[in-house]
Amino acid sequence: MIPGTMAATAIKRHTLPTRLLHWVNALCVFLVLMSGLNIFNADPRLYWGQFGAITDKALLTIGSPGIPGWATLPTWRDLATARHWHFFLAWVLIFSSALYLLISLFGGHVRRDLLPARSEIAPSHIAHDLWNHLRLRFPTGEAARRYNVLQKLSYLGVIFLLAPLILATGLTMSPGFDAACPWLLTLFGGRQSARTLHFGAAMLVALFIVVHLTMVVLAGPLNEIRSMITGRYVLPAAKSE
Amino acid sequence: MLLRSGTAFGGLLLGGCDRLSRSPTFEGILASADSLTYRVQRLLVGNALAREFTPAELSPVFRSNGTDDPDTDEYNALRENGFVDWRLMIGGLVARPLALSLAQLRALPQRTQITRHDCVEGWSAIGKWSGVPLGTVLDLAQPSPAARFIVLYCADELEEGDGGYYESIDLIDAYHPQTLLAYALNDKPLAVGNGAPLRLRVERQLGYKHAKYLMRVEAVADLKVIGRGKGGYWEDRGYAWYAGI
Structure with missing residues (x-):
């Protein structure tokens, strides 16, 4: 060891349920977004209000x-198959998200790590x-032990704003569910x-994924991905000035 | 390197999902979510009514979709005569098979409702429908206890030689007060584009369930022996039988 430097500190960053559900959700969210885009292609117009069809004014x-x-x-146009994927994955996401919320709310993950x-x-x-983020200067050492505030706000936004909005707007598109609610x-x-809000919120999730993946790459992809698989995370050392 | 492995992983995922999409077994697994949706919605929705709208909320144009003219010799002959020779045949597992003319249907207690029509493609249109509740007609025909579904046969073939359009619903929807055999749209007799002389309205399901150009209604115990066995024209081509979502 070179005198004056410290050994890299490894910490346990994510609990097993967080890691497991992260990957289940990552796969499902990717596929549910893509099947949603196939469904969108069946009528690639967005409207506002109670009704909207090709004879009406479209927003987009x-x-x-x-x-x-x-x-x-x-990858081909197939509304029937895309709908089967979409609704199957929606059910998986309902169960996995409920499990995540239960564990995270009562296990303290939300209070301890996200709020x-x-x-x-x-x-x-x-x-x-x-x-600092815009200058690509990320937290190092002890400060990297915890999520920074931008991470906290974006994770909370996806979990507690976008996800419920997507679920509720999705259900509003169901003629059966409309009768009940x-x-x-x-x-x-x-x-x-x-339908328009459902699409907009889904695009924000897609934007989140793009930023999230970019940050993983910039922050050290091997360390970041490993921490989400095994939980082992090496605190990035402070750069010498 | 990372970008390349990301792209490669994406390609693998897409290719894998495409392969799965073509597998009938996997399609069956995905479709199992449909029966979960059906059961949960039946539990949550019960007999609740679909939202009804005010005349101010009507779509300026109620578009035609699917077949806009059956154009068969049989249908053209009926149409030329103003559908006076048309009869709705009601049979299958019923105690009293019926053949009802348009005038006889119009003489039965009528219901008018302004509801939203949702196409599986994504668009919606609001229209004012008048007709006789399907339940009223079924009460006249008296389905036997063995009957579990109502099948509706239509005059149109969406693709020539591919079998006629048909649809089916369960008894809960068949007896729902908003389920109509509709003969008028926006206070006018049903136009050919919208299913003249009679179409189904089953308001808590998507558009493809609302069979147009009705010719025959049958009470049955099993859908497997009809068409390709999935309970409807689009169902036989991969779409879900329960279209409440």
């Missing part, structure tokens, strides 16, 4: 040939973290508004 139209095949599941401290949500602190139509302003 994706011209022919729609979303390219490499981004859809299956930011009061000092962390001070605008100056967030601005400081944002500036007509208030959903009032809440979202109609089935077609719900």
